[in-house]
Amino acid sequence: MADPMIAAVLLGLMLICLAAGLWVAMALGVVALVAMTAFSNAPAGLVLATTLWGHSHSWALTALPLFILMGEILLRSRLSQDMFSGLAPWLTRAPGRLLHVNVFGCAIFAAVSGSSAATAATIGRMSVPELTKRGYPESLIIGTLAGSATLGLLIPPSIILIVYGVATEQSIARLFVAGILPGFMLIALFAGYVAVRAWMNPALIPQEVRDFPLREKLAASRNLIPVALLIIGVIGSIYTGLASPTDAAALGVVLATVLAWASGSFSIKLFMDALLSATRTSCMIAFILLGAAYLSVAMGFTGLPRNLAAWIGAMELSVPALLVALTLFFIVLGCFLDGISVVVLTTSIIMPMISAVGIDPLWFGIYLVIVVEMSQITPPVGFNLFVIQGMTRLDILRIAKAAFPFFLLLLLGVLLICVFPQIVTYLPELMSR
Incomplete structure (x- = not known):
């Protein structure tokens, strides 16, 4: 059977499995098993056993459950509320005023949680009721929250960058460094959009009841100290070379637990809840990674990746044309x-x-994460949309409509790193000198 036909059969089988409601990990395993038995002579059972064993004790992957646990601890402590109260006084005069709390709050929480869904849930739980009560427009409240929460995928420590690093054997520390400038770029795009909307239509943004004197702003900023210490402890230990990402993740769990306990809002019960939730999430991701590892090995035995690469090479697509095609492909895939x-x-x-085609795998990792960020706010399977729907009880399409401008801003972000790849590569190159 020709390679395009094999690829079509396997893709069709994958879609059938997913449409039937089969777990993603199981769907990956089924497709891999069919590929091995039908399109290669390799012993499928033996390869399955060795692949699962070989990929189940990856030391780099240890950082994943630890960062998830750190985010779960913060989600259940008062530190997230303190972050809101520390930011709000400084933003009362900014164009867009307290809508920026969603943008900067998500950016800060993303830097200590690594999860887009956790960022949306934590910041939304605080900001949506408060901004609604103050009279801010619903579309901007929901849109800024949905869009800015995607930063949880990019700003280190990012769970999805760990997954990409393990899957492609890239340095996780270098991926983390590469995500910094693109993260700041997206924060600037989101905040700039809010400011432009406020300048174009000042009536959209309600007047604040009071203005905070400098002394009160500085006093409120003390609430940001615990989160700042956590960011410095985790990210700083990686960038200075004092700790690997795995070591830093363990340090983050310890610091998050100590700071949450010191805030007086944490308990043994809440810690156990965080531990169980982190375990469930980590097992789900690990299960998917094992299925993907088996599929990857199966693809190698069928020869599809090699032949597909040769086919792409024979087409002599330019790098921009390939990236346009891949962006469309990932956006469609991210809808499901x-x-x-x-x-x-x-x-x-x-x-x-x-x-x-000679694309840097490190740069491609950041490109892929930004494109995948779009899938977090695209129906029908946008995780951020589901999280926000659970909090607000609004229709999912209404939330998606509010998030659409931020989808376009993410698309602009992809264009910018394609035109100026140094946004991604500058800091890793600086670190390696």
Whole structure:
């Protein structure tokens, strides 16, 4: 059977499995098993056993459950509320005023949680009731929250960057460094959009009841100290070379627990809740990664990635044309799968193409994460949309409409890093000198 036909059969089987409601990890395993038995002579059972064993004790992957646990601890403590109260007084005179709390609050929480959904849930739980009560327009409240929460995927420590690093054997520390400037770029785009909307239509933004004197602003800023210490402890230990991402993740759990306990808002029960929730999430992601590892090995035995890369090379697509095609592909795929599933499903197929045309895998990791961020706010499977719907009880399409401008801003972000790749590569190159 010709390679395009094999690829079509396997893709069709994957879509059937997902449409039938099969878990993503199981769907990956079924497709891999069919590929092994029908299109190769390798012993499928033996390869399955060795693959699962070989990929189940990856030391780099240890950082994943630890960062998830750190985010769960923060989600259940008063530190997130303190962050809101520390930011709000400084933003009463900014164009867009307290809508920027969503943008900067999500950026700060993303730097200590690594999860887009956790960022949306934590910041939304605080900001949506407060901004609604103050009379801010619903579309901007929901839009800024949905869009800015996607920063949880990019700003280090990012769970999806860990997954990409493990799947493609890239340095996780270098990926974390590469995500810094693109993260700031997206924060600037989101905040700039809010400011422009406020300048174009000042009536949209309600007047604040009071203005805070400098002394009160400085006093409120003390609430930001615990979160700042956590960011410095985790991210600083990685960038200074004092700790690996895994060591820093363990340090983050300890610091988050100590700071949450010191705030007086944490208890043994809440810690156990955080531990159980982190365990469930980590097991789900690990299960998907094992299925993806088996699929990756199966693809190698069928020869599809190699032949596909050769086919792409024969087409002599330019790098821009390939990136346009991949962006459209990932956006469509993201409408039906969560971000981690998109990454683990596609890396075994896409990376040979990327290597064939000479694209830097480190740069491609950041590009892929930004594109996957779009999938967090696209129906029908946008995780951020579901999180916000659970909090607000609004119609999912209404939330998606409010988030659409931020989808376009993410698309602009992709264009910017394509035109100026130094936004991604400058800091990693600086670190390696």
